[in-house]
Amino acid sequence: MIEVEHLSKHYGDKKAVNDISFKAGDGEILGFLGPNGAGKSTTMNILTGYISSTSGKAKIDGIDILEDPKAAKAKIGYLPELPPLYMDMTVKEYLNFIYDLKKCKLPRNTHLKDICSLVKIEHVYKRLIRNLSKGYRQRVGLAQALVGNPNVLILDEPTVGLDPKQIIEIRTLIKKLGRNHTVILSSHILSEVQAVCDKIVVINEGRIVADDTEDNLSQRLSQDNRLTVRIEGEQRKVTEMLEGIKNVVKVDIGAKHGEDIMEYRIEAKEGSDIRRELFTSCVEHGFVILEMKSSELTLEDIFLRLTMGESITGGEE
């Protein structure tokens, strides 16, 4: 379990992390979402004891990382942004070194073998790390974090630089690990966090802008007021019909997909759901809906919404 209370880190006048608090329970996967430079890595570095906080507390299983660093660190497996690999060692030598470094008590050979098969690096076990590709280095980095079977896994952008197939593999692996570990994972990709995490903390410019379970957060965010629809029918009439629907603010015409088939981007009033009305009025006018989806939110949209929301409800901003 991880508890973070009022954590701050200042570099001179710059506040890299500014008074953040959150919790992650046992067997929970917590996603740390934010753009580059938001303070994700700084927070993770504080949690793992690599750097110290300016103020605030970070506890791993109830042990404060500053008060008893050795005991707290023994409970953590950490994969930093750049995997800390020694290029002049083979995977075997490296994992054995980590095993000794962490003073691991588990049976050496079987434990390392299990980890290697988990992250699928058995066939590069005897190769020099220098000669491995980025994807394999990332996996060796993950293997390193898993040595000693720590309760808490802290993974800083674990899928960066991997190809799509590897990304899916790593995500599945993290989900699997989440069953009996507490995992904190950082990312700047929304879909990744959505796919893997039970709980999301959104961070921007060193502050937490949202801390919620994934469902609540997406409910808050997906208000379905932006739709992309593909409709078959005469363009002029369709536009007229769309603009006639209640609550519609704006209709943009998108790409043409064939004879009388167009894509329309519709923006409705904040908080309104026009999907049903859209459907019935298309039926009335004899138009055919070929496709309808809510426009995907980008990370920027989320920040805009979350920070705007805060200012409306009289937040700290």
Added chain:
Amino acid sequence: MGAIFRREVLSYFTSPIGYIFLAAFYAFSAFSFTSNSLQYGTTKMDGMFQQLMIILIVLIPILTMRTLSEEKKNKTDQCLLTAPVGLGGIVVGKFLAAFLMYVLAISITLIYAVVISAFAEPEWAAILGNFVGLLLVGAAFIAVGIFCSSLTENQVVSAVISFIALIALYMLTTIGDVIPADFIERLLPDMNAVLRTVITEAVCVLVIAILFFITGKKAGVLIGGFVAMLILGLFAAKGELVPTIFDKLSFWERYLGFTYGLFDLSNALFFVSASAVFLFLTVRVLEKRRWA
């Protein structure tokens, strides 16, 4: 600590550095041995042992330059500092690994002694004393080198800094002789020592106070000022002590005793404490970086 020690020793032999260090030391010590002992037909080895210290000034920085700087540069220090190991364990592990390499290097001098014994019986006690002296001075040099490598991310910069530091430690006696120890006495002539010291310290306090407020109340100014007050106070009160202090701190003077065949416990303790002090400073540098 054990894990770090083993990894370091391994890395000396998976990179060229270990081989270069050993080969260079063996070659230069062999030249020195031949010209100082064999060519003169003597069983004495002190000439070689004196020259070896100068060889070490060049070679030790090569041995220690990458110890901590490379970890920082490749971010592998994240792995060490987030593992359940103390900073002391990390630094001592690395020190011991470099020390092992060093022992491998200087053990060759014992073989030279065996070569001499083929011709005549050498003075084993003196040679052993020389060897212990070399062992101790090397330990202190390695500690200085590791300290220097903790200051920077760049191997070359690290090597250059430790090179300069080792030369300075070697030349301390010379530096002490050249420094005008009585400059405050000459500035304030015809005055007794107490009054001279009071005036010097008062001027110091004034300058520090002005600097402190000009620079925007930086704590560093106070610390630097305090050190300056101690040093200038020493010059004012008892300037003639300064060369003696330099002399006492000189690695060369301390080591020279060993090559004369004198085993002085205070000299041995000096090198042991010098190693301990620099290793401690290294730990502080790592600790400070964490808080920066």
